[in-house]
Amino acid sequence: MVFPIILLHLTPTAVFVIGMGAIAGAAMSSTDSYLLAASSIFTTNIYKLIRPQASDRELQWVIRSSIVIIGIVGTSFTYLDSSILVFWILSSDLTYTIMLPQLICILFIRVSNPYGAVIGYIIAFVLRALCGEPVLNLPAILHFPGCTLEDGVYIQRSPFKTICMLVSLVSIVGFSYLASILFEKEILPERWDVFKVKSNGASAEGARELRDGEKAKNENKLMLDTKC
Numbered sequence: 001m002v003f004p005i006i007l008l009h010l011t012p013t014a015v016f017v018i019g020m021g022a023i024a025g026a027a028m029s030s031t032d033s034y035l036l037a038a039s040s041i042f043t044t045n046i047y048k049l050i051r052p053q054a055s056d057r058e059l060q061w062v063i064r065s066s067i068v069i070i071g072i073v074g075t076s077f078t079y080l081d082s083s084i085l086v087f088w089i090l091s092s093d094l095t096y097t098i099m100l101p102q103l104i105c106i107l108f109i110r111v112s113n114p115y116g117a118v119i120g121y122i123i124a125f126v127l128r129a130l131c132g133e134p135v136l137n138l139p140a141i142l143h144f145p146g147c148t149l150e151d152g153v154y155i156q157r158s159p160f161k162t163i164c165m166l167v168s169l170v171s172i173v174g175f176s177y178l179a180s181i182l183f184e185k186e187i188l189p190e191r192w193d194v195f196k197v198k199s200n201g202a203s204a205e206g207a208r209e210l211r212d213g214e215k216a217k218n219e220n221k222l223m224l225d226t227k228c
Contacts, residue, residue, distance in 0.1 A: 003019075105176075113176045114197070121168070124171075
């Protein structure tokens with residue numbers, strides 16, 4: 001907000017028009033990137049799973065429709081009493097407490113699977129909501145050490161966001177391992193395996209064994225090669 005005011009009051013009109021055009025172009029570039037990313041994620045990760053037989057033309061119309069819907073929802077936020085900056089801070093909060101554990105498990109923890117991801121997501125969301133959020137007028141139901149009452153509102157002094165993130169991470173790993181054991185040991189019937197954890201685990205194990213076999217074969221070839 002400061003830069004446009006500086007352009008308005010401290011620069012000639014021509015410079016102000018060019019500068020505001022550049023700012024608007026940069027803002028619209030970021031906005032359409034967000035819209036395309038959100039619509040593509042919805043189409044690929046949600047709609048395509050619901051309708052695997054969807055044609056390319058149908059997926060194109062889904063992307064177009066989702067862009068319109070997401071744009072309308074985003075625009076409607078500007079009419080709320082809260083500032084857009086509040087929603088930006090809130091999205092950063094949810095990204096840290098909910099999405100970061102998912103990313104860590106995807107990249108570094110092999111045992112994680114969709115069952116743990118779903119349960120970890122739910123646990124993180126519920127915990128974060130129970131910790132309260134003054135911006136959304138959510139009261140703090142969970143009172144961590146150091147929680148104080150100020151002007152009728154409970155203020156958390158403990159690192160409750162980090163606690164929610166760590167609880168979600170542990171939940172993802174724990175429930176993923178539990179689900180793998182239940183389906184691989186056939187304690188639960190295979191027809192209940194909605195996310196196909198057992199078959200995916202077998203495929204991954206087979207691919208890993210194939211890679212190990214090829215690696216051992218290449219090592220043997222190098223040992224038998226007498227050329228210097």
